[in-house]
Amino acid sequence: MTVVASAAIAVLPTAPAQAAPLRSTPLITYNMLGASNGQDSKWNVTVGNYIQAAEIVTVQEAGPTPPGDYQGSVAVQGLPRVGRAWFIQHHRWRYRRGSYEVYFLQTDRNGGNYAGGRNNVAVVTHRVPDEVSAVPSPVSDGRAALGVRFGDDWYFTFHARPTGRQNPTNESDVMLARIAAFVNQVPGRSWTVGADFNNEPRRFALPPGAHLYNTGLPTQDNGRELDYVVASANIPDHRVERLPGSTADHYAVAVGGMRAGGEPSPLFTSPREIENMQSGGTLEALAGGVVNGMPAITNRRNEGFGQRWDIEANGTDTVRIRLPKARCLMGLLDRKDHGKPVMFDCGLTGLERWRLLSFGNEQYQIRSIPLGLCLDVGTSTNPRDVWDLELNPCKAKAGQHWYLAPPADPDSKVNFDPDDLGIAHPGAFGLENVHTGRMLAGEPRGLGGMRVRAYSHRTQPTPNQEKWFPEWVGDQRLRMRDAATGLCIEADANLPSDSFIGVDLRACNNSRTQTWRVEPAGENTFRLRNEQTFIGSTACLDLDQLILDSGSDIVNTSQCEGTPRTSQYWFFAPFDASAGPDETGE
The missing domain is CATH 2.80.10.50 (Trefoil (Acidic Fibroblast Growth Factor, subunit A))
Incomplete structure (x- = not known):
């Protein structure tokens, strides 16, 4: 990822983007309650559906990485010079029959390293805008607003801090004033902010001349109306609608007339x-x-x-x-x-x-x-x-x-950037085999040793056997540590095992035999190639499906070279039925 310093991204399409006044620009704002990564199905199931109906979708809690193919990043002055916070990422997302522009800003502090986490923001558009920029927050733990400009019309996404006893009004009023001041540097321009304000309408001051577009209905399951639009344009009786959300936490809000749905x-x-x-x-x-x-x-x-x-x-x-x-x-x-x-x-x-x-x-x-x-x-x-x-x-x-x-389809297109895997998957994960649908698990093998098997489901015999912690070595290599034993997966051709080049659980030792390179193989899927060379070739994590179904498969390795085997394809998957690492939003 190459980052070039600039005050704002100056996107230069072949021709200037057409103006997009709010009156004729359908807009949806949505807090998607996080996503595990840019390939999370929430993007397809919810945001993808919304961008079919609207011209612009502003997203809060957008997850750790954006969807689509990386196009470039440019720095923005005034943002924290830490991690990924100081630049805006541009991805091109090919979804269904269309192609959409995704602009993504890291606003989640995530322990101070500003990489990954759920509380990031994004703007999804049909067209490449004339300009993209960010308005920094003056609050030490506040989040910046991300904006795109079409002609004289700016559209921003923003996620305010939650309100509480120590923060009864949060910084929504301050950020709206800063956005208005930023846009008004050029006379004749308009601004629109679709946000999770984490505060009810009319409980904070709007900039002079600003107008509120809200439904008057709760947009979060706590009964509060937190999601709406504020704009410099005054459009009497402009349509505003609360949409059914794909989560139990937030509803999306649509402003303007949405496009009619076509054939499914x-x-x-x-x-x-x-x-x-x-x-x-x-x-x-x-x-x-x-x-x-x-x-x-x-x-x-x-x-x-x-x-x-x-x-x-x-x-x-x-x-x-x-x-x-x-x-x-x-x-x-x-x-x-x-x-x-x-x-x-x-x-x-x-x-x-x-x-x-x-x-x-x-x-x-x-x-x-x-x-x-x-x-x-x-x-x-x-x-x-x-x-x-x-x-x-x-x-x-x-x-x-x-x-x-994802399907067991060796011809499916890769849809993720391997350099982002450590950001997208920093914590506990499950690993599922594409061929059999079984989950990687540690299992006692007798004589005080451990072997690796693949089980059909996540609740038997114990969830912990299917829970692993990644230890990332650079961007595309990792070691996999068993949550139950603290041991690491190791390829070992010499010790007794279940195959010629077996797989066992051994004390973690930072060796090449415990280090696996993640190689994209298809849609959300990858192969795990061991760093150690065995008899002149390298081995990929594989499994042997037993003829008599014993409830598990033997996990081993096979040569990576030659015709790809779907049994060598794996994907990150939830290891139990919990709601995941982030069960509530902010």
């Missing part, structure tokens, strides 16, 4: 595998949903057509869950407060409408809009279950936690 199309470039966090089972249409009325079940991940799901949307807050170019998942009520998921032709009824509500940490509740019930595995802890998948009253329980996993 997939949110992701590749189909998803929809996995349950309690049982480890993958959602499957029995017999590929070959006829109407075929039930949906859960099964061990097998890379079959019946487990590949397109999550389709048309710019609304609902989705269709569909086998690619085939039938849709829908719910049928069979008794009071209970239903069964079945496959049926898409578009014939309204029963195919679902809403994905985020629990955080890449986990969703899948709620049937017509029935008001949620997809649930009951008490099942078996990945293969043809009976227990049902629709029940919606609750925050592990059986209703679902994960949208």
Whole structure:
């Protein structure tokens, strides 16, 4: 990442960007309650849907890294010269059929190192703006505002500090005044701020001539209205709407007339595998949903057509869950407060409408809009279950936690920057195999030793066996330390093990045999290449799927060279059904 000093980013498109007055520019502001990284499905499920409907989306709690391909970064004077706080990142995000510009600013102090964390801000636009800049906060622990300019019209995102006894009004009034002063340096320009002000409207002073655009409805689950828009333009009766959020924490707010939704199309470039966090089972249409009325079940991940799901949307807050170019998942009520998921032709009824509500940490509740019930595995802890998948009253329980996993597709496009992995994944993680859907786990092997296995699900035998801590060595290499034992994964061809080049847990020692290079392999997926050379070649983390299903697979290594094997593909995944490292916002 190359950073060039400047007072602001001067973006030079081939032609000046057209003006974008608020009256004719649909805007959505949204606190997305963090994201695990720029490839977090929240960007696709929520922000992607919003940018289909609006011209500009201002995002708070945008997570540690932005989505898309890195385009460049330029420094901004006045920002903290620490970590990543002093420059704005520009990424180009290819989403569905379009390409969008993402401008991202590190505002999370994150212990003082200003790298990663959830409390960062972003602006997503359809076009490259004429200029991008940031307005620093005068408060020691305040956050800067990030803005983009189209012609004479500036749009900012901002996330104020929370209010409390020691901070009853926070710095929203001061920051709005500073934004207005920054914009007014050039006569005739307008400004609009879409923000989580962490304070109710009219509880702080607005700059002279500024106008408020709010719904009068709560925008956070605590009953407070914290999310709205303040602008220099006065537009009487301008439309303002609270939108259903994908999280239980914040609602998005839309200002102006939104674009109408078109024909539903997939949110992701590749189909998803929809996995349950309690049982480890993958959602499957029995017999590929070959006829109407075929039930949906859960099964061990097998890379079959019946487990590949397109999550389709048309710019609304609902989705269709569909086998690619085939039938849709829908719910049928069979008794009071209970239903069964079945496959049926898409578009014939309204029963195919679902809403994905985020629990955080890449986990969703899948709620049937017509029935008001949620997809649930009951008490099942078996990945293969043809009976227990049902629709029940919606609750925050592990059986209703679902994960949208990347596909076992060796041709899928890489969608992350390996240099950002240490920023995006600094803490505890799970590691899932693309081929089998099983989680990397430490396991006693007798004689006081430890071996590494892969288990089907995250709640048995113990969650800790599937929890690992990364020790990053530079940007793209890491050692993996078992949370339960404190031991590290080591490739060892000499000690007794489960394969020629085995994998064991040994005391961490900073050796090459315990160091693994993360090599991008596909969408959210990667190979782990051991740094040690064995007999003239290098080894990648792999597994042997047992012929007789014992509930686990043997983890070993195989040669990295040659035709790629999907069993060498892994991805970071939640290791249990908790809400993740950040359960509440600020």
